[in-house]
Amino acid sequence: MSTSIWLRCRVVYALVALSLGVVGTPILAGQGVRPVKAPADDAAAFKDFVARVQTYLKLQKTVESGLPALKSTDVPELIAAHQQALARTIQEARPDARAGDIFTPAACEAFRRASVAALGGAQSAKSRAYMQSDAPDPDMRLAVNGIYPDTEPTTAFPPRLLAAFPALPVEVAYRVVGRTLMVIDVKSRLIVDVAFLILPAS
16 A cells, blocks of 8 residues: 555544544444543542542431430440431431432442452452452342441452542441442441442452
8 A cells, every 4th residue: 555545544534533533542343432531530530429428427427416425335235226326317317318329320430440450450369369258248138228237247358449449538438249339337337328330240
């Protein structure tokens, strides 16, 4: 092919790609055209996620302020009663809570990409073994405003995965069941929000 023909082909391709809005987007066999999401979009999604967590914590603190305060000397039965009362009162304060209130679609995509990056590569097998050492029942029923059972273990987070996620205030924590990611209220064990199919398949 002569240089002039090659250049004309490149120009035509560039014009077609520009008209389709796919400049810089790799096209793989058997796949549709997908725009590449910039890292800045994930950062914005994580920022919104953290803001929504803070909104929940304001509600939690308001609710807890109306309950009898716990003392360090309280017996386990009183602590359990406080935990149950806090969970029940928060449930009543957010009766319309739904999956996606905190894990927005944009946040879910950001968490998926972060999970793939953290659990992929040479460290994948080691990280997954770390998580499976004391994993909860993968068939556990998970619902927003439900209670994470005291009898179920909590999946250990590999440092690489935890570092890839936004840091959480001490009042809440991440939990993983299978491929599902949750945020739970540490004091009440209430499931604040649930995001399904976040971690990559084994």
